[in-house]
Amino acid sequence: METKKYLLEILVMLARSDSDIDEKEKIAIKRIARSRNFPEEEIERMFKLPTNPKILENIKELSFKSKFDILYYLVAIMKADNQVLNEEILFLQKITTLLGFELAAIMEIYHGVNTNIFSPSEKRLMRKKAEKFFLDKEGISEPASDES
Numbered sequence: 001m002e003t004k005k006y007l008l009e010i011l012v013m014l015a016r017s018d019s020d021i022d023e024k025e026k027i028a029i030k031r032i033a034r035s036r037n038f039p040e041e042e043i044e045r046m047f048k049l050p051t052n053p054k055i056l057e058n059i060k061e062l063s064f065k066s067k068f069d070i071l072y073y074l075v076a077i078m079k080a081d082n083q084v085l086n087e088e089i090l091f092l093q094k095i096t097t098l099l100g101f102e103l104a105a106i107m108e109i110y111h112g113v114n115t116n117i118f119s120p121s122e123k124r125l126m127r128k129k130a131e132k133f134f135l136d137k138e139g140i141s142e143p144a145s146d147e148s
Contacts, residue, residue: 003066004036009055010070010095011077012046017091021047022081028115032073035118059098064139067099068127075106075113105133 008029015025026047033043062070074095078088096103109126131140 004038007070007073008033008038008043008046011073013051014074014077014088014091016051018085018087024081025077028077028080056098068130071096071099071101071105071130072113072123072126075110076115079115100135102133105130108133
């Protein structure tokens with residue numbers, strides 16, 4: 001499974017959860033895609049295609065780092081348009097549980113996620129905070145990375 005494409009598909013699912021992808025959410029997703037060297041035309045294609053909920057079936061197979069990246073960027077996208085809607089909250093809660101985090105992880109990192117600047121040091125700090133709420137403590141063994 002290509003994890004950067006997988007991450008972006010889930011971010012698009014969140015943006016689409018309220019039936020409308022806000023322009024600010026699109027910009028934030030594109031910024032994340034660019035930081036991961038994901039082709040612009042591919043992300044544009046994702047915005048146009050219908051959501052495939054089957055992609056969530058493999059979420060438990062991801063590494064802790066990939067799971068945290070999804071959680072971190074979902075929070076960033078949810079905050080991007082300055083409106084947190086019920087549909088987005090429900091989607092985020094569902095994904096957080098599938099990722100293996102307690103729901104408290106969302107609130108632990110929420111205020112520390114900056115939607116305009118994704119700094120490696122900020123992300124490392126949020127990862128440390130989220131680790132406390134990851135249910136599979138043995139799955140955290142991999143070292144933290146400075147990767148976006």
